Structures are given as structure tokens and as C-alpha cells.
Amino acid sequence: MLNLTYLALLEPGEDGCYGISFPDLPGCFSFADNLAEAEQMAAEAAELHIYGMERDGEAIPEPSTSLSKDITKDMLVMPVTVHPDLYRMKRDNERVKTNITLPAWLKRMAEEKKVNYSRLLESALLEYLQLPTANK
Structure with missing residues (x-):
């Protein structure tokens, strides 16, 4: 250090x-x-x-x-x-707020399933960018 x-x-x-x-x-x-x-x-x-x-x-x-x-x-x-x-x-490593735009029907379905958007988007981005999950 x-x-x-x-x-x-x-x-x-x-x-x-x-x-x-x-x-x-x-x-x-x-x-x-x-x-x-x-x-x-x-x-x-x-x-x-x-x-x-x-x-x-x-x-x-x-x-x-x-x-x-x-x-x-x-x-x-x-x-x-x-x-x-x-x-x-x-x-x-600070969390930052990010706005997204979705079709209304998709948002309704996600809310019904109680989707955690932050967790889902973070996981999807790590996978998409081919980054190891340990880098969170």
C-alpha cells in the first residue's frame, strides 16, 4: 500500500x-x-x-x-x-445509482416476481463483460 x-x-x-x-x-x-x-x-x-x-x-x-x-x-x-x-x-467500490428504461409490461412482470434490479443488472453485467464475480 x-x-x-x-x-x-x-x-x-x-x-x-x-x-x-x-x-x-x-x-x-x-x-x-x-x-x-x-x-x-x-x-x-x-x-x-x-x-x-x-x-x-x-x-x-x-x-x-x-x-x-x-x-x-x-x-x-x-x-x-x-x-x-x-x-x-x-x-x-461505491454503489452508484443507475436509471434504466424498460417496457411497461416487463417492469410489471419483474415487480410481480419481486426482482431485485440492482442484483440482476450487476450479475448480468459481470457475465456480459466476462468478469469474475470475485471482482464485485
């Missing part, structure tokens, strides 16, 4: 809130209402950002081990460890 530790910059705002950014992950930003929430929000943002980069075929940047004083001025620096492999497995 791959674990990556990125340095997050926390910019203090009014009322104890924080803006969160990652110099190594351009475009990755988050927000937290307080310092306790900042760690969780930073990890979620980084994992989602890396997941998106992987899906887009982009290279994942190596984490920096230190940041210059110019970048960190007036900021808090927090190491954030992410687990891209675990996050990918979680996201790729």
Missing part, C-alpha cells in the same frame, strides 16, 4: 477558520472551521485530488520534505498522510 505525506499549508482566517492548500498539489484546496477539523478536511481534499489526477492519467507529484520560508510565511504547516490505494478502492 502506498502512503504519501504531503505538507499542507493552513492559512488562519477570521473566527478560527482555516484555508488549506498543498504546494505539491496545485489546485487542491479545502476549508476547515477549526484546527481540529483541518486535518480531516486536508486529508479528504488531498485524497480526492490525487484520485482525480490518477483518473485523468496525470503523474502524482512526489511530496516535498520541506517548504521555503517565503511560502510558509503567516501559515501553519501540517503534514498530512494520505493512502491513495485505499481511497481508490473505496471510491471504485
Whole structure:
């Protein structure tokens, strides 16, 4: 399993809130209402950002081990460890809602037989795509 530790910059705002950014992950930003929430929000943002980069075929940047004083001025620096492999497995195995269109007579017959559409469609797709059922 791959674990990556990125340095997050926390910019203090009014009322104890924080803006969160990652110099190594351009475009990755988050927000937290307080310092306790900042760690969780930073990890979620980084994992989602890396997941998106992987899906887009982009290279994942190596984490920096230190940041210059110019970048960190007036900021808090927090190491954030992410687990891209675990996050990918979680996201790729989430159930998603899918709408289908059927003839009315077929839907009535299926309802009479109490067909579980999700289970039936999943099984049919696995068979059609010639995938082993263990990949569910």
C-alpha cells in the first residue's frame, strides 16, 4: 500500500477558520472551521485530488520534505498522510445509482416476481463483460 505525506499549508482566517492548500498539489484546496477539523478536511481534499489526477492519467507529484520560508510565511504547516490505494478502492467500490428504461409490461412482470434490479443488472453485467464475480 502506498502512503504519501504531503505538507499542507493552513492559512488562519477570521473566527478560527482555516484555508488549506498543498504546494505539491496545485489546485487542491479545502476549508476547515477549526484546527481540529483541518486535518480531516486536508486529508479528504488531498485524497480526492490525487484520485482525480490518477483518473485523468496525470503523474502524482512526489511530496516535498520541506517548504521555503517565503511560502510558509503567516501559515501553519501540517503534514498530512494520505493512502491513495485505499481511497481508490473505496471510491471504485461505491454503489452508484443507475436509471434504466424498460417496457411497461416487463417492469410489471419483474415487480410481480419481486426482482431485485440492482442484483440482476450487476450479475448480468459481470457475465456480459466476462468478469469474475470475485471482482464485485
